[in-house]
Amino acid sequence: MSAFAIVPPPRPARRSLSLPRPSVRRFLLWATLAVLAASLIGVGTAGWRLARAARDNAAIDALAAGRDLPLGPAAGPEAAMARLHFLLLRGRLDEARPVLAAVVARGAPALAAAALYDTANARLRKALEHLEVGQIDAAIPLVRLAKDSYRRALLIDPSFWDAKYNLDIAMRLVRDFPQLDQDGEEPPPEAAKRLWTDLPGIPKGLP
Amino acid sequence: MRARWLPCLIAGLLAGPLAAAFPAAPARAQVDTSRDTGTGEEAAPAPAGEAAPAPAAGGGVRAVDLYAPRAFGYVLGDAFSHQVEIALDPAFTLDAAALPRPRAVTYWLELREVRLEDLGRHDGARRYRLHLGYQTFYAPLEPKRLEVPAVMLAATDGTRRVEARVPAWSFLMSPLREVSGAAPGEALRLRPDAGARPVPTGGALAQLAAAGGAGLLALAALAFQMGWWPFRPGASRPFAAAARRVRRRLDASAGEMDSSSTSPHSSSYAAALLELHRAFDASAGRRLLADDLDGFLAARPGLAAAAPEIRRLFAASRLAFFGENIDIAKTCLPAAELGGLARRLARLERRG
Numbered sequence: 162m163s164a165f166a167i168v169p170p171p172r173p174a175r176r177s178l179s180l181p182r183p184s185v186r187r188f189l190l191w192a193t194l195a196v197l198a199a200s201l202i203g204v205g206t207a208g209w210r211l212a213r214a215a216r217d218n219a220a221i222d223a224l225a226a227g228r229d230l231p232l233g234p235a236a237g238p239e240a241a242m243a244r245l246h247f248l249l250l251r252g253r254l255d256e257a258r259p260v261l262a263a264v265v266a267r268g269a270p271a272l273a274a275a276a277l278y279d280t281a282n283a284r285l286r287k288a289l290e291h292l293e294v295g296q297i298d299a300a301i302p303l304v305r306l307a308k309d310s311y312r313r314a315l316l317i318d319p320s321f322w323d324a325k326y327n328l329d330i331a332m333r334l335v336r337d338f339p340q341l342d343q344d345g346e347e348p349p350p351e352a353a354k355r356l357w358t359d360l361p362g363i364p365k366g367l368p
Numbered sequence: 369m370r371a372r373w374l375p376c377l378i379a380g381l382l383a384g385p386l387a388a389a390f391p392a393a394p395a396r397a398q399v400d401t402s403r404d405t406g407t408g409e410e411a412a413p414a415p416a417g418e419a420a421p422a423p424a425a426g427g428g429v430r431a432v433d434l435y436a437p438r439a440f441g442y443v444l445g446d447a448f449s450h451q452v453e454i455a456l457d458p459a460f461t462l463d464a465a466a467l468p469r470p471r472a473v474t475y476w477l478e479l480r481e482v483r484l485e486d487l488g489r490h491d492g493a494r495r496y497r498l499h500l501g502y503q504t505f506y507a508p509l510e511p512k513r514l515e516v517p518a519v520m521l522a523a524t525d526g527t528r529r530v531e532a533r534v535p536a537w538s539f540l541m542s543p544l545r546e547v548s549g550a551a552p553g554e555a556l557r558l559r560p561d562a563g564a565r566p567v568p569t570g571g572a573l574a575q576l577a578a579a580g581g582a583g584l585l586a587l588a589a590l591a592f593q594m595g596w597w598p599f600r601p602g603a604s605r606p607f608a609a610a611a612r613r614v615r616r617r618l619d620a621s622a623g624e625m626d627s628s629s630t631s632p633h634s635s636s637y638a639a640a641l642l643e644l645h646r647a648f649d650a651s652a653g654r655r656l657l658a659d660d661l662d663g664f665l666a667a668r669p670g671l672a673a674a675a676p677e678i679r680r681l682f683a684a685s686r687l688a689f690f691g692e693n694i695d696i697a698k699t700c701l702p703a704a705e706l707g708g709l710a711r712r713l714a715r716l717e718r719r720g
Contacts, residue, residue, distance in 0.1 A: 173637045190593050197586035203579025204474035213497035217567045225564065225654060250561075256661065275562035282561050312505055316478065317501055319447035323559035329444050330556060331508035337475050351591060 206302075212235060238268030241275055242276050249283035257283070274317040278324045281310035292334075304335040378670055427528035428523055430455040440540040444507045447480065449517075452498040452534050458489055459525040462496050462532075466522035476506035477516060498534070508541045515539075547718055596716065610647035611714035614640045618707050635694055641685045644710055651717075658682040670716050677701075677709045 172235055205285040214237075221243040223230055241264045248257040257280060288303035311328035315321055392471045407677075435451040442448065454462065473479050481501030488495065498521070506514055519534040545705060548555055595608045616638035648656045652664050661682065665672045680701050688697035 186593070187719065190590075193586050193589045193593060197583060197590060200579045200583030200586055203575060204583055205540045206577055207572050207576035211569060211576065214572060216568040218569075219565055221564055237567060239567040246561065246564045253534070279563070282558055285558060292610040306706065312478075315505070316480065316503065319445060321445070323562070324443040325443065325544055326559045328505075329507050330558060333509075336507075337505070351718045361674075 237273055238264050240250065242268065242272055245276055246279055249279055252283070252287060254280075254283060270317050274314040274321055274324070277310045277314035277317070278321065278327075281307040281314065281324070282327060282329075284310065285327065288334070301335055304331050308335070308337070309330050377690070397705040401650050426638035428457050428460045428525065428528065430457065432521075432532050432534055433535060434535055436537050436539075439502070439538065440542075442504060442539060442541045443544045444505060444541075445502060445503065447503040448539075449481070449502065450534075450537065451502040452500065452588065454532060455493040456494040456496070456500060456523050456532075457525070458494050460491065460494055460523040461525070462486075462526055463522040463529075466520075467498075468500075468519055472501075473517065476514070478503045478505065481665060490584070500534075504541060508543050509547060511540055511542050513538055533576075558716055605714075605717060606647035607710070607713040607717040610643045611710040613643045615707055617643060617702050625658040637694060637698060637706070638688050640703070640706055640710075641681070641688060641697075644681060644706075644713075645685060647713070668720060671713065672708065672714050673717060677705070681709060682705070 217237045217240040219239045220230060220232065220236060224240075224243040224247040227246075227247075229247060232240055241260055245257055245260040245264055246256075248260060261276055263278050265273040268276065284303045284307035286309065288300040291300035291303065292295070308328060308331045309336075311324050311331060314324045315328065318324075431453070432455075433453040435453065437448050456462065462484065466478060467482055468486060470479050470482055471492075479500065480503050483499040483501075485497040487497055500519065502516060504514065506512070515536050515538040518536040521532040521534065523530050523532055591597065592709065595605050596602070617636045620636045645656070648664070651668070652660070656664055658679075661675075661678065665675055665678070671678070684697040684701035684706075687696050687700060691697070
């Protein structure tokens with residue numbers, strides 16, 4: 162019992178010095194848990210984004226290597242852009258139209274402008290192929306569509322110099338002309354005669 | 369084939385009378401020089417002109433000043449913006465419904481953006497600032513002067529309606545390319561496709577790193593607060609440490625076939641009791657006896673919730689160490705309850 166009777170000089174318990182008050186400790190514990198939960202959510206979303214990017218990049222690589230693969234609805238706009246480019250390079254313009262719409266609707270502005278530009282290029286290339294064999298009637302609507310797409314690309318990004326350059330080429334093939342606003346009246350015969358086609362025929366007699 | 373006749377086609381266009389003969393071609397746009405002073409650089413825009421007072425105005429509109437960028441050096445697809453400062457009589461407000469909508473103004477001019485800022489009333493006038501963003505799609509073959517048409521705005525004071533006219537603005541456009549390329553076929557050589565690009569992963573990687581780092585820090589902070597590895601509870605958390613040691617002792621005692629055959633002091637149960645006593649001693653800062661319990665619990669209200677069990681613990685140890693009878697002590701406080709009490713004390717200690 163004598164051992165129990167020895168009372169050391171009283172000293173304050175260490176815990177009261179080294180640790181903050183209970184309410185503060187409880188708050189710190191909850192704050193830590195909140196930060197932990199938020200960072201777990203952050204890690205989860207980042208992992209999900211990386212997994213999606215890896216899947217889309219695999220699809221982009223496959224399409225660039227020339228293997229066509231239809232994209233599911235979950236594919237990102239970059240993968241859709243790769244498929245659009247794949248179709249355009251092979252002249253499958255009709256198949257490319259819904260893909261273009263998807264890229265424009267879901268892609269970032271720069272990507273949408275690039276998709277419109279590539280589509281316009283494909284249309285213009287096809288129009289030039291028609292012109293080479295003299296199929297002017299087939300070429301004109303393609304040039305018009307190309308101009309429209311270049312214009313949409315430039316509306317998204319006015320500093321898209323390649324689009325300006327190629328639009329200039331398309332403009333010289335088929336020029337823009339003002340709509341005749343005659344308030345319902347028939348255009349005068351001279352105007353009708355001058356406007357009967359956008360594309361002049363092959364000039365004869367010029368050097 | 370293409371090289372042979374396509375240049376002729378272009379030449380035909382150049383020489384062709386079509387382009388020049390169009391009645392609405394903007395080359396003939398009359399430029400009112402009195403309104404065409406806005407040739408300053410964008411950095412220091414000068415008023416491009418005062419509004420011609422509308423004939424039916426009869427007051428209401430005090431001034432319409434157009435601040436325009438440089439009036440030259442534009443090529444196909446360039447965008448430019450006009451800033452219009454409008455001052456009305458204080459009673460008047462600008463009719464937002466009468467503002468132009470973003471649209472194709474003419475076949476070559478696109479109105480991209482219309483933004484009206486209400487500057488409120490100051491200097492005895494109601495002031496507005498109107499931003500008009502345009503983009504030109506004219507493809508000139510030679511430098512050509514074009515005109516952005518005037519814009520009509522409407523202001524009203526509730527009864528009267530007056531018009532404010534943003535003056536027309538003319539500017540010079542330049543061709544983007546030469547008329548015919550140096551090499552055959554050059555004029556029709558397209559710029560290359562933009563092509564597909566891989567999905568950028570930098571942002572997601574940065575997010576992963578940031579969130580992962582924050583998560584590890586939070587985990588470390590949590591481990592510190594809970595006394596997990598590697599933040600073993602030291603002297604500041606005697607009950608947490610005791611709880612772990614008590615569990616070890618009791619686990620060992622589960623292996624003993626008959627604890628009564630060993631001496632009380634070597635029994636695992638007694639050792640577990642001692643561990644808890646040492647934790648009480650460390651927490652109190654001195655040797656704690658059963659008689660001191662009331663003062664100890666009063667000083668630590670956090671542990672008071674477990675007061676009945678603590679009293680049973682002290683009673684059990686009195687039986688074990690002074691009565692030398694472990695079995696009776698075990699009926700007072702069974703081994704399972706001893707482990708539970710140790711865990712509960714550690715939990716109460718953590719909460720403070």
